[in-house]
Amino acid sequence: MRKNAPLWRRGRYALAGLESAVRGEASFRTELGAAVLGIALLVCTGAPLLWWALFILLMAAILAAELLNTAIETLADRVEPELDPFIGRAKDLGAAAVFILSVAAILLAACLLLAFFQGGAGFAPPF
Numbered sequence: 001m002r003k004n005a006p007l008w009r010r011g012r013y014a015l016a017g018l019e020s021a022v023r024g025e026a027s028f029r030t031e032l033g034a035a036v037l038g039i040a041l042l043v044c045t046g047a048p049l050l051w052w053a054l055f056i057l058l059m060a061a062i063l064a065a066e067l068l069n070t071a072i073e074t075l076a077d078r079v080e081p082e083l084d085p086f087i088g089r090a091k092d093l094g095a096a097a098v099f100i101l102s103v104a105a106i107l108l109a110a111c112l113l114l115a116f117f118q119g120g121a122g123f124a125p126p127f
């Protein structure tokens, strides 16, 4: 085990974690796909910078929550491979965190479309 590793080495650990999530976690790949759709929506609507900032913050929170959730699941499966109500609860709580952020992302997309069609919140009227 290596404590207080230099910055470049910690960066490598982080990249290894990202690669492992992309390869092994369907949910993480789905969320990356949703991020691409979100970027397409921002580009197509010509969204002002503030919407981009909100999107980046929320998308980063979702992806980070998914990674932490996966870390909890990985540990849980290692500690207790059999069915266990505490493990089940820990996994459900991690999943709930991702779910809440995902609902927020859907609501943000709805707000963006509303603002786009109403010509408010930094958007010029489209028609």
Ligand SMILES: Nc1ncnc2c1ncn2[C@@H]1O[C@H](COP(=O)(O)OP(=O)(O)OP(=O)(O)O)[C@@H](O)[C@H]1O
Binding pocket: 025, 027, 069, 070, 073, 080, 081, 082, 083, 084, 085, 087, 088, 089, 091, 092, 095
């Ligand atoms: N060891 C266990 N004991 C009890 N319940 C469990 C256990 N493992 C999984 N579960 C239940 O099954 C659900 C799904 O767990 P699983 O480990 O399959 O996550 P997942 O579907 O792979 O999640 P993700 O898509 O985020 O990777 C958990 O939320 C929990 O309710």
